Amino acid sequence: MNATKLELEDERRKVVSLEFQLASEQNKLEDAKNSYTVANERFEEAMTNNEDLRAQWVKKKKESDLKITRLEKELEDDRAKAMEEKARLEKELEEEKTKASSERTVYPDLYVAAMEQFKGSADFQMAIDAAVASNLAREGAGGAGPSERSLGAGVKMK
Structure with a gap:
C-alpha cells in the first residue's frame, strides 16, 4: 500500500x-x-x-x-x-x-503757303524789319543777336 x-x-x-x-x-x-x-x-x-x-x-x-x-x-x-x-x-x-x-x-506745304500769304502783309513785313533792325543793333553793340535761321533765313524779303 x-x-x-x-x-x-x-x-x-x-x-x-x-x-x-x-x-x-x-x-x-x-x-x-x-x-x-x-x-x-x-x-x-x-x-x-x-x-x-x-x-x-x-x-x-x-x-x-x-x-x-x-x-x-x-x-x-x-x-x-x-x-x-x-x-x-x-x-x-x-x-x-x-x-x-x-x-x-x-x-511744309502749309508753312510755305502761310509764309507766302503773310509776305504780302504789311504787319508781317514790319515785324521782319523790326527783328532785322534789332539784330543789327545788337550785333553793332557787340552783342550776339539771333541767328539768320531764327529770323526766317529761308524767307525772301521784299
Missing part, C-alpha cells in the same frame, strides 16, 4: 505541477488576448484616422485642382485681354505714324 500511496502522491504532484503550468499558460494566453485586443483597437483607430486623413487629402486636392484651373483660366483671359490691348495699341500707333507721316508731308 505504501507503494501505491507513493505512486498516488507522485501523480498528485504531477497533476499539481501540470495545473500550475496550465494556469501559467492560461495567464500567458490571457495576456496575449489582451495584447491582441489592444493592438486590434489601435489598428482600427489608425485605419479610421487614415481614412479621415485620406478624405481630407482628397478634398484639399480637389479644392487645389479647382483653384489651379480657375487661376489658369484667369491667366488665359488676362493674356487674351493683353493681346487684344497690344493689337489695339499697335493699330493706334500705326494710325498715328500714318497720320504723322501724312502731316509731315502736308505741313
Whole structure:
C-alpha cells in the first residue's frame, strides 16, 4: 500500500505541477488576448484616422485642382485681354505714324503757303524789319543777336 500511496502522491504532484503550468499558460494566453485586443483597437483607430486623413487629402486636392484651373483660366483671359490691348495699341500707333507721316508731308506745304500769304502783309513785313533792325543793333553793340535761321533765313524779303 505504501507503494501505491507513493505512486498516488507522485501523480498528485504531477497533476499539481501540470495545473500550475496550465494556469501559467492560461495567464500567458490571457495576456496575449489582451495584447491582441489592444493592438486590434489601435489598428482600427489608425485605419479610421487614415481614412479621415485620406478624405481630407482628397478634398484639399480637389479644392487645389479647382483653384489651379480657375487661376489658369484667369491667366488665359488676362493674356487674351493683353493681346487684344497690344493689337489695339499697335493699330493706334500705326494710325498715328500714318497720320504723322501724312502731316509731315502736308505741313511744309502749309508753312510755305502761310509764309507766302503773310509776305504780302504789311504787319508781317514790319515785324521782319523790326527783328532785322534789332539784330543789327545788337550785333553793332557787340552783342550776339539771333541767328539768320531764327529770323526766317529761308524767307525772301521784299
